[in-house]
Amino acid sequence: MAGEPQADCLFCKIVAGKVPATLVKETETTVAFRDINPQAPTHVLVIPRVHYADAAALAAAEPVITADLLRVAGEIAAEEKIDDHGYRIVFNTGVGAGQTVFHTHAHLLGGRGLQWPPG
Incomplete structure (x- = not known):
């Protein structure tokens, strides 16, 4: 069931x-962690604590929760000191776009x- x-x-x-x-960072609705294969x-x-593909x-x-995800990403950008120079928030959707874990992230x-455009 979606969300579970x-x-x-x-x-x-x-x-x-x-x-x-x-x-x-962790919030009531999100968890944030370093990518194990960083591209930058x-x-x-x-990610949201709830499961959606x-x-x-x-x-x-x-x-x-979607708004929380974006807000938290912005907070982390500031904490990581990348907000002044610029940063990107990317959602890959589907195999053809490179999504490998089917939990929103x-x-x-x-x-x-x-x-x-990105490679």
């Missing part, structure tokens, strides 16, 4: 504390020049 933890979901296991992660000097994943599903069902990227 999934036994086979890596990010649900991180939320539950069953899989270790380098935590950056700062690469943090911000992608950003569109989360936004449709939980708009307040925002990639917060910064700390180097980020060209557009």
